Amino acid sequence: GQNIDQPTEMTATEGAIVQINCTYQTSGFNGLFWYQQHAGEAPTFLSYNVLDGLEEKGRFSSFLSRSKGYSYLLLKELQMKDSASYLCAVAPPSYQLIWGAGTKLIIKP
Amino acid sequence: GAVVSQHPSWVICKSGTSVKIECRSLDFQATTMFWYRQFPKQSLMLMATSNEGSKATYEQGVEKDKFLINHASLTLSTLTVTSAHPEDSSFYICSARLAGLGIEQETQYFGPGTRLLVL
Numbered sequence: 001g002q003n004i005d006q007p008t009e010m011t012a013t014e015g016a017i018v019q020i021n022c023t024y025q026t027s028g029f030n031g032l033f034w035y036q037q038h039a040g041e042a043p044t045f046l047s048y049n050v051l052d053g054l055e056e057k058g059r060f061s062s063f064l065s066r067s068k069g070y071s072y073l074l075l076k077e078l079q080m081k082d083s084a085s086y087l088c089a090v091a092p093p094s095y096q097l098i099w100g101a102g103t104k105l106i107i108k109p
Numbered sequence: 110g111a112v113v114s115q116h117p118s119w120v121i122c123k124s125g126t127s128v129k130i131e132c133r134s135l136d137f138q139a140t141t142m143f144w145y146r147q148f149p150k151q152s153l154m155l156m157a158t159s160n161e162g163s164k165a166t167y168e169q170g171v172e173k174d175k176f177l178i179n180h181a182s183l184t185l186s187t188l189t190v191t192s193a194h195p196e197d198s199s200f201y202i203c204s205a206r207l208a209g210l211g212i213e214q215e216t217q218y219f220g221p222g223t224r225l226l227v228l
Contacts, residue, residue, distance in 0.1 A: 033216070042202045042219040043153070045111075087153070096143075097217060101152040 002026045004100035006088050011106045012078055020073045020103045022088035030091040034062050034073045037102065038084045046073070046086075075105075083107045112136050113205050115220035122193055123228055130188045130223045132203030138183035139205035143217060144176075147200045159186050193227045200224055 004024045012018040024032070031050035035043035049055055049064035049071060061074040073086055088100040112135040120128050132142055144156045157173075159165040159180035167173045177189040186205075190197055201224075204217035 035219075040200075042222040045216055045218060048216060096155060096158060099153050099155075 002090075002092070002098050004088055004090060004098055006086075006100045006103045008101070009104045009106065011108060012075075014078055014080060014107055014109050016078050017074065017076050018078060018105065020075070020086050020088075020105065022071045022073070022100060024069050024071070024088070024090045024098075024100075026090050026092050026098055028093040029066060030093055032062075032064055032071050033087075033089040033091065033097065034060075034071075035087040035089065036084050037087060043087055078107050080107050080109070111207065111216075111218040113139075113203065113218050113220040115203055115223050117223060118221060119224050119226075121226045121228065124194050125192055128190045128193055128225060130190075130201055130203075130225075132186045132188070132205065132220050134184045134205040134218075137205075137207050139186075139207065140183065141206045142180055142186040143204045143206070144178060144186075144188050145202045145204065147202060147222075149200075153202070156188075190225065193225070195227045198225055198227045 006022045031048055033048050034046040036046050037043040047062040049062050054063045059076045064071045085102040085104045087102045089097040114133045116131045122128055142159050145153045146156050147153050155168050156171045157165045157167045157178050159178045161180050161183050165178035175191055180186040200222050202222040204219045206217050
């Protein structure tokens with residue numbers, strides 16, 4: 001079957017670093033996405049990894065290990081506005097993304 | 110770039126009426142558009158996939174006669190909720206995928222969503 005796992009909720013402190021993990025088991029792989037979704041809003045695109053390694057984009061970085069079926073999103077210098085749900089999604093060879101349930105990140109002062 | 114709009118952003122309607130939601134890609138052509146539904150505190154649920162000029166592909170459990178999808182052009186897809194009932198109240202979100210290659214072809218860009226409340 002096809003499955004994506006990520007923690008339901010995480011809490012971190014403003015200014016700190018947090019890592020949100022995502023593990024997946026899918027039939028085929030054509031890349032992994034991370035999206036951010038603030039409460040009551042639609043998701044916004046953060047990153048796309050298709051090759052192993054770390055992709056850095058400002059305060060956010062995303063890592064992928066295809067052999068382990070594993071990815072993480074790393075958020076540095078956390079700000080209160082980073083409080084949101086973070087969705088991991090895998091693109092199988094077909095065009096439909098397979099979505100994780102999302103990780104709700106709570107930032108405390 | 111890659112901006113997707115949805116209209117309306119809010120709809121309140123009486124039970125039994127039909128509601129049309131528009132999804133437009135403003136600065137790119139979208140070969141494929143997706144319609145999602147999200148209930149409070151739940152994950153995105155894909156309802157259907159629409160390709161320009163062809164019939165939409167519906168996910169299991171989604172009634173195609175109730176949720177009518179039309180993808181008339183590379184920049185516009187519409188979702189019509191027919192004979193809406195209170196249980197159809199939800200957050201409806203569309204996304205569009207660029208007509209291109211590589212990452213652009215895989216990435217979905219989301220509209221801001223439409224909140225539907227059926228009384």
